[in-house]
Structures are given as C-alpha cells and as structure tokens.
Amino acid sequence: DAGVIQSPRHEVTEMGQEVTLRCKPISGHNSLFWYRQTMMRGLELLIYFNNNVPIDDSGMPEDRFSAKMPNASFSTLKIQPSEPRDSAVYFCASSFNRGQGRNEQFFGPGTRLTVL
Amino acid sequence: LAKTTQPISMDSYEGQEVNITCSHNNIATNDYITWYQQFPSQGPRFIIQGYKTKVTNEVASLFIPADRKSSTLSLPRVSLSDTAVYYCLVGDMNTGFQKLVFGTGTRLLVSP
Numbered sequence: 001d002a003g004v005i006q007s008p009r010h011e012v013t014e015m016g017q018e019v020t021l022r023c024k025p026i027s028g029h030n031s032l033f034w035y036r037q038t039m040m041r042g043l044e045l046l047i048y049f050n051n052n053v054p055i056d057d058s059g060m061p062e063d064r065f066s067a068k069m070p071n072a073s074f075s076t077l078k079i080q081p082s083e084p085r086d087s088a089v090y091f092c093a094s095s096f097n098r099g100q101g102r103n104e105q106f107f108g109p110g111t112r113l114t115v116l
Numbered sequence: 117l118a119k120t121t122q123p124i125s126m127d128s129y130e131g132q133e134v135n136i137t138c139s140h141n142n143i144a145t146n147d148y149i150t151w152y153q154q155f156p157s158q159g160p161r162f163i164i165q166g167y168k169t170k171v172t173n174e175v176a177s178l179f180i181p182a183d184r185k186s187s188t189l190s191l192p193r194v195s196l197s198d199t200a201v202y203y204c205l206v207g208d209m210n211t212g213f214q215k216l217v218f219g220t221g222t223r224l225l226v227s228p
Contacts, residue, residue, distance in 0.1 A: 004159075033216075042218055042219070042220055042221075043160070043203075043218035044218075045216060045217070091159045091160075093159065104162040104165075105160075105162065105216065106162075107158075107159025107160050107161065108159055109157075109158060109159060110157075110158070110159055
C-alpha cells in the first residue's frame, strides 16, 4: 500500500484565495483525521471522520474551514477565504477503527501551506 | 483527556540507551498510553502502545508502573536516525474514537 496520500505537498497562495487540500486514506481504513501543525500551537486535531461521517469537528478553527469525505477513498479540507495565520503543515491520517483497542493512526506526508 | 508532561528536549550519543519519561497523573481507567515519533518534514509515526506493565516491540520498550501515572519509553542503542520528536499521548481506547491530543513532545538529538 502506498500509505496515506496528500496533495499538493506544497501550496503558496495569497490572502483571500480559496485553498483545497486533498487526502486519500489507506485502503480499508474507516477513520480519517485532519491535523494542523504550527510552531506556536503544535499538532492539533481539526476534524475526525468515521465511515465517511464527520464525528468530531470541534477542532475546526472557524467557519472558513470545511471538510468533506464524499467516499471512503477521498477527503478534502477547504479554507475559504485563506488568511496568513492559516499557514501551517496540514496532515491527513487514517486508521482502522475496531471499536476498541489499538487504533494506530497512519499519517500522510503533509501539505505545507503558505498564505501570503 | 488526560494531560501529559514530558521533557522538552534530550541529548544522547550513538549506541546509548535513551529513556524518555512521561507524566500523566490524571490518567483514566480506560486510557491507553501511546507513543508517536516524528521526523522533520514528516507526519508522526506510531511507535508503541500499552496499558500496564511492560510492552516491547522491535523498536522500543514501554514501561508502565502499577499506578500508571507515568510511563517510560526506552530506545535501546540509539543511532543518528533516531533524532526526532517523541510524543506521549493517553486516550480512551474503548470508545472506538482515539482522539489524539499531541503535547509539545520531547525533541531527542542523537550525536555521533
């Protein structure tokens, strides 16, 4: 398996523009997570999907952020409009949720977003 | 979610054993202890997980005392490639939703 795939790997945009980050989870995994990492705030969970349904979006910073998972093999994180403070590395992770016990999360390589 | 406290940084030399201790005084009965490793410009990677006593895999060992208020990640004979940030996390593994709350982690620097 190729692991979690994220695109683009790097994104540079101007303030006010719409940004869409994409993620393909590992085949067979039923849980998907979006994280954001900055020097100031560390690694933060933004949203969690289970079986394509958003379960916990309490970490989404504000209405400018939205995430979708139309099917088991694809998810997007959209920022509209983008602001310089959104600059960060965004990670997507997936896991197989067994209901209990070890649920190891597999992280993608991340998307480095720079908003000018 | 139980809060964890771990050293901000540690230094070691190649070939030495490294022990990173994490404090989690408010750990709940259903909480498991999990460690992740993160290299620069990469996403975190699962290392090891345990509930009590000792767990060992091909990468590391995890020691958990009876009161479970702390845990120690042990890396035997580290190499330069073990330079990374190590995160200790605790969370309920019985709900089916493992919400990972990453702290600041421990930045390990291994020198020749």
